[in-house]
Amino acid sequence: METLRLFGTPLSHFTRKVRIVLAELGVPFEYVRTGSVLAPTSAGYGENPLLRVPTLVRGDETLFDSDHIARYVVALYDPADRLQVNSLAVESLNRLAVVTGIMNNEVVLLLAKRAGLADLEAVAYFRKLRSAIDGGLDWIEARVEVDDASFTYPDVALTCLWQHLVHYDLVAEPARYPRIAARVEQAMQRPSVASTTPARSLEDAAAAGWKPS
Ligand SMILES: N[C@@H](CCC(=O)N[C@@H](CS)C(=O)NCC(=O)O)C(=O)O
Incomplete structure (x- = not known):
């Protein structure tokens, strides 16, 4: 190989x-x-x-x-x-799009801060990115299946997103997302996930x- x-x-x-x-x-x-x-x-x-x-x-x-x-x-x-990395199911594509969009927003916010901008809240565009993080999480929370034993690429992406958000303290109200948290806890049973937190x-x-x- x-x-x-x-x-x-x-x-x-x-x-x-x-x-x-x-x-x-x-x-x-x-x-x-x-x-x-x-x-x-x-x-x-x-x-x-x-x-x-x-x-x-x-x-x-x-x-x-x-x-x-x-x-x-x-x-x-x-x-x-x-x-199911190549799934064309609409639900799967939308899930990935929303997760990716939130990930991108996080990157912009973290890099703006890291690059020296002290007050992100003062910038309307950054406030919008934060709102889209919250709205995107709400959208996922309403759709995530907790009683489903499968593990697919959208689960991979969601797990990476959620644990990164939590690591950087970017979720305004984590308790608002119990289904996402439960899905990620299920994923943590897998060595591929637990070994890469x-x-x-x-x-x-x-x-x-x-x-x-
Ligand atoms: N669409 C790209 C996004 C990659 C990305 O934004 N990576 C972050 C690190 S997690 C980065 O390198 N950011 C630097 C930057 O945006 O300038 C992908 O899926 O690989």
């Missing part, structure tokens, strides 16, 4: 989706932990010109974007698509000598 190299920061929720998919499919890979997502050149992002992670390198092929990477990996290693990822990164830059 050709070696896969996955570039991403320890806390990147987009990168974690791919880490979970690879683990679920039993595909070995080298995890190349990158530094700050404020780094100004593509070298810090596995040569992604958009200066974002994850990036996947396999032989002479380099792929950007977590969903593209997931589809590429499934095409190579799991044509049966057990995780934000806390575990930081511990593993520190043990490997990684330091935030």
Whole structure:
């Protein structure tokens, strides 16, 4: 099997989706932990010109974007698509779109703060991003199935989103989302999920000598 190299920061929720998919499919890979997502050149992002992670390198092929990477990996290693990464079900597509949108909003808010903007609430656009996080979570909460034993790509994405939001204290009222929390707790039974939580990822990164830059 050709070696896969996955570039991403320890806390990147987009990168974690791919880490979970690879683990679920039993595909070995080298995890190349990158530094700050404020780094100004593509070298810090596995040569992604958009200066974002994850990036996947396999032989002479380099792929950007977590969903593209997931589809590429499934095409190579799991044509049966057990995780339904390629599902065209409307519910599944919408779930992914909402999760991805919230993830993107989080990134903008966190980077604005990290880059030095002290008062995000003073900016109407950032207030809008926060409202969309809350509204998106409400939308998911109304639809998430708690009594369903399946584990699919939207579950992977939702789990990465929720634990990242909680890690960064970005959920205004966590108690408003008991079904999402329960679904994520179910996912935590899986080694692929339990071994990649934000806390575990930081511990593993520190043990490997990684330091935030
Ligand atoms: N659509 C991309 C989004 C990737 C993304 O935004 N990654 C974050 C880290 S979790 C990042 O690198 N952000 C840097 C930036 O937006 O400048 C994907 O699915 O891979």
